[in-house]
Amino acid sequence: MNPLYIAWQDPQSRLWHTVGQLSREKDLYTFAYTNGALASPRFKYLGRMLDLRKKYYSQTLFPLFANRILNSSRPEYRDYVRWLAMNPDKENDPMQLLARSGGERATDDLYVYAHPETNDQGELELFFLSNGLRYLDPTSLQRIERLQTGDRLVLRREHENSSDSFALVLETDEPIKVGYCPRYLSRDLCQIMETTTVQLTVERLNQDAPIQFRLLCKAVFKLPAGIALFADNEYQILDGEVLAA
Numbered sequence: 001m002n003p004l005y006i007a008w009q010d011p012q013s014r015l016w017h018t019v020g021q022l023s024r025e026k027d028l029y030t031f032a033y034t035n036g037a038l039a040s041p042r043f044k045y046l047g048r049m050l051d052l053r054k055k056y057y058s059q060t061l062f063p064l065f066a067n068r069i070l071n072s073s074r075p076e077y078r079d080y081v082r083w084l085a086m087n088p089d090k091e092n093d094p095m096q097l098l099a100r101s102g103g104e105r106a107t108d109d110l111y112v113y114a115h116p117e118t119n120d121q122g123e124l125e126l127f128f129l130s131n132g133l134r135y136l137d138p139t140s141l142q143r144i145e146r147l148q149t150g151d152r153l154v155l156r157r158e159h160e161n162s163s164d165s166f167a168l169v170l171e172t173d174e175p176i177k178v179g180y181c182p183r184y185l186s187r188d189l190c191q192i193m194e195t196t197t198v199q200l201t202v203e204r205l206n207q208d209a210p211i212q213f214r215l216l217c218k219a220v221f222k223l224p225a226g227i228a229l230f231a232d233n234e235y236q237i238l239d240g241e242v243l244a245a
Contacts (some may be wrong), residue, residue, distance in 0.1 A: 001095055002115035005230065007184040009109035010040045014163075016184045018234050019043060022065060022112070024095055031056045036234030046110075053238050061094050068103035068112065069094055083206040083213045085127075100127055102182075104212065113184060115230060116219075123220050124229075127203060130170055130179030130215040143176045144215060145207065153200040153217060155181060157190060166190050170200070170217065179215060188229050195224040 006020040019037040023030050033052045037043055047064035049056050056062070070080045078088040084100035086092050099114035116124035133144070154171045161167035168181035168189060181189060192198060203218040223229065 001093070001099070002117060004095060004099055004112050004114050005034075005184075005235070006046070007111045007113065008036075008043060008046075009111075010042055011109060012042060013040070015040075016111075017043065018184065018230075020046060021235070021237060022062075022095075022098075027059060029058045029061055031058075031062055032237045034234060035236050035238060037238065039234060055237075065098060065103060065112070066094065068105060069097045069101070079208065080213075083204065083209045083216070085204040085216055100216070101213075102129060111182070111184065113182065119220070123222050126185070126219040128182055128185060128217055128219070129213060130217055131182050132180040133178075133211045133214055136177060136179070140177050143172060143174075144178050144205070147172075147178070147202045147205045147215065149202055149204055151202040153178065153202060155189065155193065155198055155200050155219075157193070189219070191227060192221060192224060192229075195227070196221055 001024075003021050003023040005018050006022065007016045008019045009016050017036040017039045018034055020031060020033050031049060032055045033049075037052050045052060047062065049062075049064075060066070070077050074080075081088040081092060081097070084097065086096065086100065098112045103110065103112035113128070114126075116126040119125050133141070152173065154173065154175065155168050156171055156175070158167040158169045164183060164186070166183070166186040168186045169177055170179045170181065171177055189198060198219050198221045200217060200219050202215065204216040206213050206216070
């Protein structure tokens with residue numbers, strides 16, 4: 001599958017920076033820091049990968065990321081996979097689980113996200129969990145409970161948001177707010193929305209899930225000519241020596 005990116009939130013500025021890239025070719029995992037790791041003096045390193053200018057490889061998924069996937073031996077694993085709209089009766093790709101879940105943990109400020117996959121129609125598909133649900137009012141939460149798979153949602157630029165100039169709110173047709181697009185995706189999607197339509201639908205509503213897994217969305221769009229996703233300088237890999245993890 002396409003590479004995964006690792007976003008880190010600066011605890012002081014609250015800005016998100018893409019600090020690394022995780023990829024796999026056949027059975028070899030590779031991790032490398034990106035230029036985003038240099039954007040804040042408060043970022044040091046991830047896990048045991050201490051040198052920002054070296055690549056790391058491993059035949060198994062690095063512990064930093066493996067620990068962000070629920071172990072298949074856990075009794076709640078089947079629910080976890082179902083919440084991500086994946087098949088609990090088959091062995092699931094850990095990279096895919098990371099991409100769908102975001103690998104989020106309450107103990108840090110990291111998030112994992114994927115480069116969109118291309119479908120049979122040549123369109124890009126992007127899955128993400130709706131953010132900010134815990135801050136919504138009762139009307140919004142009640143509307144979320146009535147959503148069904150395939151329901152159309154709308155991405156709207158929230159110009160009145162003084163803390164994030166690229167904020168994208170998720171709304172129903174009424175319109176009623178049902179969350180936010182993750183911040184680390186919104187800048188690129190804002191650029192795409194200037195020239196093409198992003199079709200956003202409900203992929204899965206999980207009534208029995210923790211609130212961060214409640215609403216899984218699917219965005220489908222054609223990439224406009226002249227626009228490259230995740231092409232900013234912060235996504236470029238810092239060159240260096242390759243090390244075994």
